[in-house]
Amino acid sequence: MMDMLLSSLAVLTRKIGVALVQLVLIATLVFSIMYVMPGDPVMMLLGAESDPSPEAVAAMRAKLGLDQPVAVQYASWMTGLLHGDFGRSVTDGYPVADYIAENLPLTLELAAAAVVVAMAIGIPLGIVAALRRGTVVDSLLTSFSTIGISLPVYILGAMLILLFALKLDWLPSSGYMNFSRNPPEHFRRLLLPALTLGFGLSASITRMTRSSVLDILDRDFVRTLRAKGMRERRIIGRHVLRNAAIPIVTIVGLQLGNLMGGTVLVEAMFNWPGLSTLLVEAVSTRNYPVVQGVILTIAGLYIFINLAVELVYLLLDPRIRRRRV
Known part of the structure; x- marks a missing residue:
C-alpha cells in the first residue's frame, strides 16, 4: 500500500512539474505578443491617423511600461502573474x-x-452501436458520428437556431439571462449553445465508446462471466464500462481544449458573454493586456485539463502508476 502511495505521489509530482514548465513557456510566448505584432501598439491604441503628440505617446508608453527595457518588463509582468495581477485594461x-x-x-x-450533453448523447449511442454490431442500427449510429465530426459548429448552430428558435419557437435564439434572476430562463438560453458545442464531441465519444466496448466484449473475462450466468446488463454496467472508461476519458479530455477554442464562434453566435467574447472585443480594440490575460488563462485551463485527465487515468487504472514510475 505504501509503495502504491509513493508511486502515485511521484507521478503526480512529475506531472505538476511539467505543467508548471509549460505555463512558464506559454507565459513567455504570450508576453511576446506585443513585440511580434506588426506596427507600434502605442500608435495603434492612440490612433496613428490622429497624429498624437509626443507627450501623449510617451505617456501611453509609460502607462504600458514600454519605456522600460524588455527584460525589466518581462520580470515585472511575470512577478505580477505570480500575484494574480494581469495588468490593467488600456x-x-x-x-x-x-x-x-x-x-x-x-x-x-x-x-x-x-x-x-456530449456524454449524455455519445456514451449511450456508443454502447448501443457496440451491442448491435453489424446491424442497421450500428450503421446508422456510425453515420451519425461521421456527420457530427465533420459538421462545423457555425453551420450546426445556424441549423439549430432555425429549427428550435424560428421554426418551433421552443428556445430563444440568443442572449444571456443571469441565473440569480431567472434560473429556468438561464438554462433555456444555455441549451442551444451547449448543444451546438457538444454535438461534435458527442460524435467522437460515440465512436470511441463503440470501439472500446467492442474491444472489452471480446476479452476472455467477459466470456467467463457470461458462462457463469451473469446477466448481460450487469456485465456491461460493472465490468465492460469500467474497463472501457479510459479511452472515453482520453477523448473527452483531449477535446476539452478544442471546446475552449470552439466557444469563440459559439459565444459570438449566441451572444453568450464568456471569455471568448471578451477576447474578440479586446482584439478589436487592440487592448493588449486583456488579450494577453485571456490567452494565458485559456492556455492555463488547457494544461490544467490535461493534468486532470492524467490524474483520472491513475484512479481508473492503477497499472499506469506502476508503468510510469
Whole structure:
C-alpha cells in the first residue's frame, strides 16, 4: 500500500512539474505578443491617423511600461502573474483579472454543459452501436458520428437556431439571462449553445465508446462471466464500462481544449458573454493586456485539463502508476 502511495505521489509530482514548465513557456510566448505584432501598439491604441503628440505617446508608453527595457518588463509582468495581477485594461484602467473573473465562469459553464450533453448523447449511442454490431442500427449510429465530426459548429448552430428558435419557437435564439434572476430562463438560453458545442464531441465519444466496448466484449473475462450466468446488463454496467472508461476519458479530455477554442464562434453566435467574447472585443480594440490575460488563462485551463485527465487515468487504472514510475 505504501509503495502504491509513493508511486502515485511521484507521478503526480512529475506531472505538476511539467505543467508548471509549460505555463512558464506559454507565459513567455504570450508576453511576446506585443513585440511580434506588426506596427507600434502605442500608435495603434492612440490612433496613428490622429497624429498624437509626443507627450501623449510617451505617456501611453509609460502607462504600458514600454519605456522600460524588455527584460525589466518581462520580470515585472511575470512577478505580477505570480500575484494574480494581469495588468490593467488600456481603455478604462479596469484590472484584467477582474474582467477574466467576470467572464470565465460563463465560459466554463458553457464548456461543462457541452461535455454533459456530449456524454449524455455519445456514451449511450456508443454502447448501443457496440451491442448491435453489424446491424442497421450500428450503421446508422456510425453515420451519425461521421456527420457530427465533420459538421462545423457555425453551420450546426445556424441549423439549430432555425429549427428550435424560428421554426418551433421552443428556445430563444440568443442572449444571456443571469441565473440569480431567472434560473429556468438561464438554462433555456444555455441549451442551444451547449448543444451546438457538444454535438461534435458527442460524435467522437460515440465512436470511441463503440470501439472500446467492442474491444472489452471480446476479452476472455467477459466470456467467463457470461458462462457463469451473469446477466448481460450487469456485465456491461460493472465490468465492460469500467474497463472501457479510459479511452472515453482520453477523448473527452483531449477535446476539452478544442471546446475552449470552439466557444469563440459559439459565444459570438449566441451572444453568450464568456471569455471568448471578451477576447474578440479586446482584439478589436487592440487592448493588449486583456488579450494577453485571456490567452494565458485559456492556455492555463488547457494544461490544467490535461493534468486532470492524467490524474483520472491513475484512479481508473492503477497499472499506469506502476508503468510510469
